Amino acid sequence: MERGEVTLLMLFDFSKAFDTVSHAVLMRRMCDLRFQPSTIEWFHSYLAGRRQAVLCTDGSTSRWEPSATGVPQGSSTGPILFLIYINSLLQALSHSRNSYMMYADDLQIYRHCARGDLPALVRSMNEDAATIKDWADRNGLMLNKAKTKAVLFTSSQQRRFFNDADVPPLIINNTIIPLVDKVCNLGVTMSKDLSWASHVRGMCSRAHGVLHCLRYRAGMLSCHVRRELAMTLVLPLMDYCCLVYLELLEYLATMLQ
Structure with missing residues (x-):
């Protein structure tokens, strides 16, 4: 290109x-x-x-x-x-x-x-x-x-x-x-334009779904357990093929943050 x-x-x-x-x-x-x-x-x-x-x-x-x-x-x-x-x-x-x-x-x-x-x-x-x-x-x-x-x-x-x-x-x-x-x-x-917008939106949607479940069950789980679950279930979503995030547009980088 x-x-x-x-x-x-x-x-x-x-x-x-x-x-x-x-x-x-x-x-x-x-x-x-x-x-x-x-x-x-x-x-x-x-x-x-x-x-x-x-x-x-x-x-x-x-x-x-x-x-x-x-x-x-x-x-x-x-x-x-x-x-x-x-x-x-x-x-x-x-x-x-x-x-x-x-x-x-x-x-x-x-x-x-x-x-x-x-x-x-x-x-x-x-x-x-x-x-x-x-x-x-x-x-x-x-x-x-x-x-x-x-x-x-x-x-x-x-x-x-x-x-x-x-x-x-x-x-x-x-x-x-x-x-x-x-x-x-x-x-x-x-x-087709290699903007990675669809990938970032999909990943953020899955991460938000996990975080919502953890927040909904906050009263049943200790802070330590919630932290461990977040690191186990959310961070792998963001780490997978993370090289595509190196040159993201600013609004996509903001979504990740």
Whole structure:
């Protein structure tokens, strides 16, 4: 933006990504990456033969059923195994191979260009999006096109010359991916002008909700307990990704105070 360019970000959503990992495909990925045979055998034993059931509110459980796919969620190995599984997708990207972000099952690709080169950039993003959709279909993952979004980051000066309606459509398998004004990116709300106003307002709203509950129960809790609860429940909200607060507009900085 400081160089007068625009940045297009696409955020892809995979439905139940950890639950749909094929064990056979995962073992092949590990072979391709030259894992030791003993390591592959250990992980095969770790994943194979699992069963799962649903715990009901009355304490009873449903019938146990075999789990033929997926990696255990909440485990330390789950995210690592998923990254091994999806590694070949990242290598298949033609245009965004060096401009993607991946955290667990959250995949994003981004490109930047001069305003006049935006149609060509959209074409390249559509090609990479088609690659992602094709890879997901071939590897048993479900790309949720309804939750896949895109945002175009521009400065207020650039917005004088064009708007989102002037941007060629982003398309995945005949479905148009909407350009939105803001997206929630791993807990951080990013608006298309990168003002951070939406993020600050959302964070302040959550913090005020917690403080209101503490104030409402002030008579039941000692000052020490209220202080500990505030530090535990409120400060993490403000500390999370706090680097975005470094160059806030004055009125947003005042809201935080």
